[in-house]
Amino acid sequence: MNNCIKSLTGLTDNLITFDPRVAENERLKIIPANPAARHPFARQEHCELYLRQSYPNACPVCGQLMRKNGFKTVYLRGLEINGRPLVLVIAKQK
Numbered sequence: 001m002n003n004c005i006k007s008l009t010g011l012t013d014n015l016i017t018f019d020p021r022v023a024e025n026e027r028l029k030i031i032p033a034n035p036a037a038r039h040p041f042a043r044q045e046h047c048e049l050y051l052r053q054s055y056p057n058a059c060p061v062c063g064q065l066m067r068k069n070g071f072k073t074v075y076l077r078g079l080e081i082n083g084r085p086l087v088l089v090i091a092k093q094k
Contacts, residue, residue: 010079019050019091026050030084041075041087049078052091069094 018027033045057065071091078086 013053015055016051016053016090019052019089021091022050039075041077041085044085046085046087047081048087048089050089050091052093054093 018024027050029048029050031042031046031048034042037043052071057068059066071093074090074092076088076090078088080086
């Protein structure tokens with residue numbers, strides 16, 4: 001992740017990177033308002049930034065590969081960008 005995005009969002013975690021499953025031009029998307037949505041973020045126009053938090057695969061003590069148990073998606077509200085709230089969509093490794 002480049003320093004501009006890190007300073008813009010205030011992220012300091014080195015394990016958070018851009019989600020490789022999302023195309024480069026769609027990592028920061030503007031989502032239109034949907035008043036019928038149940039999710040509180042979706043009721044107003046907002047920006048979504050797709051990130052992934054992943055840990056090293058090898059055990060630091062013995063060096064044996066650890067098993068990954070998938071990812072859980074977490075939605076966090078960040079600072080505003082151009083008057084729109086920022087929602088961090090983070091796929092966290094279990």
